[in-house]
Amino acid sequence: MSEGISQPDAPVALEATESGDLFSKFDPLIKQRSDLLASGVEDPFNLVMEKVLSPTRAVCNGRDTILLGTYNYMGMTFDPDVIQAGKDALDNYGSGTTGSRVLNGTYQGHKECEEALKEFYAMDHAMVFSTGYQANLGIISTIAGKGDYIVLDIDSHASIWDGCSLGNAEIVPFRHNDIEALEKRLKRIPEGAGKLVVLEGVYSMLGDIAPLKEMIAVSKAHGAMVLVDEAHSMGFIGPNGRGVAEDQGCLDDVDFVIGTFSKSVGTVGGFCVSNHPKFEIMRLVCRPYVFTASLPPSVVATAATSIRKLMHGGNKRAHLWENSKTLHGGLTKLGFTLGTTEPQSAIVAVIMPDLQRGAAMWEALLKEGLYVNLARPPATPANMTLLRCSLCAEHSAEEVETILGMFERAGKAVGII
Template identity: 35%
Template sequence: MDDWLRRELQLIEEQGLTRKLRTFSTGNENEVVINGKQFLLFSSNNYLGLATDSRLKKKATEGILKYGTGAGGSRLTTGNFDIHDQLEAAIADFKKAEAAIVFSSGYLANIGVISSVMKTGDVIFSDAWNHASIIEGCRLSHAKTIVYEHADMVDLERKLRQSHGAGKKLIVTDGVFSMDGDIAPLPEIVELAKEYKAYIMIDDAHATGVLGNDGRGTADYYGLKDDIDFTVGTLSKALGAEGGFVATSSIAKNYLLSNARSFIFQTALSPSAIEAAREGISIVQNEPERRAQLLKNAQYLRLQLAQCGFEVRGGETAIISLIIGGSHEAMQFSEKLMEEGIFIPAIRPPTVPKGSSRLRITVMATHTIEQLNTAISKMKKIGREMGIVRVPGT
């Protein structure tokens, strides 16, 4: 076995796709210590800085003191505490949904919804850039999966029109796409879903806490919260905690509770994660200035990098993709940034299409203007050295 694995790893290395762990000895602040060295961090999903907020730490500690460090079982056996119910009520209120159900991760939530709701004879229409957890959910469902071109509503309508059969139809899309940070064209999706009698599921992992009124997400951003059947989200990004959820109707919640295998057989979220998540939701709703600062920081960095001559993708969110191209070149750029004290990992195939390897930059509300300018200066310098950008007059 080891000989075969060694050959496979050699092939991976030759393609520039070797992956390594980086060890943090601090939390995801704007400045961190990795492998004993200090870096400015521009790769965390801790968008609002809540994962290291003292108030979430305090609530997490209180949860441990009252309930212990672990749930002790699945929600359907011994692991359902009163605070699980309270968290679900808070999520439902936050998302303006009838009900919510909590999973131990967003990955499990996506798998649980798709694999339990969609069956043989049904058809799923999935955006080509959807997250891996959505793809896995489609595979597990045994429904027919039709992939439409990324955010291409002409292609989606053509495929909806060509699809026949008596089974259910489900359109599933990320709300904010994790690699480019672009927002799904939800108004057009809703129109098509109504015309072709399809249900809609959105993965709001990168939109929750970032977009819409009070950070409620993509549907609220567009004013379409009443048109979505399943909104999946995570508690582990802007909300600063851990776990996933589905905001939906009361009857759909009851169905998932009895049918979603990734809910039935999961160990329940720990008390510390539950209490931190409840506090995170409260802060997001009561401190809109955090979200405003996050989006202001992202817009500034995006515009400055574009003016430097980089190919920059992304729109209004905290995710900025700086396109490099080749896997080896993206890795080299990332390594040079580390030498300069900036941590931005390279993203390579199969996570992104071949030839579009990139630096996936994520901004936090806690980044200062000085830190943003330092990152811009270092990226411009390396971009020129590598021949990726040419800056006029310099």
Template identity: 70%
Template sequence: MADLFDKFQPLIDQYEALRGSGLRDPFHLQMDEIKSPTRAVVNGREIILVGTYNYMGMTFDPDVIAAGKKALEEFGSGTTGSRVLNGTYQGHAECEAALREFYAMDHAMVFSTGYQANLGLMSVMAGRGEYIVLDADSHASIYDGCAMGNADIVRFRHNSVSDLEKRLNRLPAEAGKLVVLEGVYSMVGDIAPLKEMVAVAKAAGAMIVVDEAHAMGFFGENGRGVFEAAGVEDDVDFVVGTFSKSVGTVGGFVVSNHPKFDILRLVTRPYVYTASLPPAVVACAATSIRKLMSAHHKRAHLWQASRKMHADLRGAGFELGTAEAESAIIAVKMPDQQTSAAMWTALIEEGVYVNMVPPQATPGFNLLRCSLCAEHSNEDVAEIVARFVRAGQAVGLPVSA
């Protein structure tokens, strides 16, 4: 009898080899204490967090915490129901109101996770005889949402305006089309050329979704994302986002100006058939979103810190995923998985946590991924770079201070 786990054997072998190498397991690190958005305790030692996506440092904001405590006391620990049944509380409505104000859009719909927001939207927006056109490097949640639906899926080369245009021009002119883009791509932190891509999509008669999960909070004058910074707010039909990055809690959302948007509440399965977020979570999210509207100083500092760290790591000899800092994500390329794991372990020993990206997420190359926080000081950035250099030298990389 065939073992249904046999198809995973190559990955199992790879993982077992990593665990048997004597290096730390990068995928099961336990954080025993979280002291701030930038500090944690692991095995009794304090480490600097440089891989949490906590871009704006809102997880310990006193107003956010106070709102969560108040909601927990007044509304209990959970809703025990879907948004379309008993799971819409005052806090869920308030959270959607905060999103409408933040994005200056007419409609907002909160999901239990960002993953479910993409899963829900992609699975229902296009059906048989219609097309979803997406970047080849799209997030897994986008691909999974497409797999749930019945539309034909067309991929174009990552960030290639010309390939997007070519593939759109091959589709029937009368067919419904949805173009899916991301403001910031999370593997290497590069941004999409949204101005050009949106123009191409509109010329082909397509509707447009932009996932701003990794851009909300610090791109654009109001922190709305790359689509705001690119000046295409009036041409984007849907914006998808998450609360688990800059907002500092958990959940997902879709915002839009489309007049028929609310029908999605009845046809989107990951919304209809999932318990809604706990009252404390939506209270935290609403408070955080409203504070992000005026977080101009945080945005400015995060950009300054990201550019500084990117330049200093490049200057030390590290190979990075982008030529310059395009976002708060800084991807450090490694020559192979063994070196990647060794470097990750050396960084933990130096007191720095980054993400070692699982090999299946980045076919063809190995990455250590950093994400800076607005709460990282200039001194933190200098210390992180110094520890990177020491760790790199310890594993034999050609780097120097």
């Protein structure tokens, strides 16, 4: 979902000092940031894109820069049909709704966007949220409350953890992608208790996929409902771009699919699709849906147009897979340590020795004309520092080769390879 690369996904306990200063709990983080900037490195969490030229290029620090950290997987942000739909909606409906979906905030475009989602996933119900974060926050907190149990992967996104906390359910984490650990947790839940298992198709830090088919089978055997977040796979993975659950042949066994418009769809917003016969009641009981202004008409118009085009995006999906294989194989050959042993998604994570050298490598790549994400602890698994690359279907084969040359020069200059 929406990324917070400088924030932890799982909640981290922070303690205030005796001074009563409510900011004192952030002192270690403030010092870490100050020390990093004092070393002369540009702030990797405050980069300004002065002009965006295309889905794969922008002007950063006055220089034409290849974008390899935007999650714009299918390159839909500059699609002419998508842009025109947004312009038409601005002309016909204005700039915003100024209201909640349950009041004055449902326009024709919101219904059309939900119809596009239902058609895309071949499901009965679709509910659009103002962000992907709110989709997880709202759905999870509403369906699992006090006395219920949520079993979730320890590497789950921050929006999933926050949804669990908001609903006040019992939270039961298990080791990342460990089927046996999931089953052990499910066996310990009291009989008759409400159970929700929350999984992700692609985990955004390392770009690895979940063994959904096996995990969903285990969950169903123990009477649990299943929610799968397909934020980083929707549009790309699967024969029709429906995500990892489709690719592994278990989409029909998923109770709720969560996704976002800020990745492959190329705009902003979030959604949930479901076949549950009682799902429509969520529109009246889900607080992050009821008490939030709805998306502007131009946003839902671009989203609906993009989603319908993604239904026929087979050629783009094939090219993106080729890009992923080329980048992953090339970086491995150069001697970099990657988060996965083989390409599993459009995310290729390069593991750095520590934060200081990771930041130096990030800056060296930026000076080469390449932007990637610097992800650091505690947001990352096992306290790793990562340079996280996200490929786009609009990257040409030549651009990927250029990127590999940039990594080689920067890696040698910094002493990573």
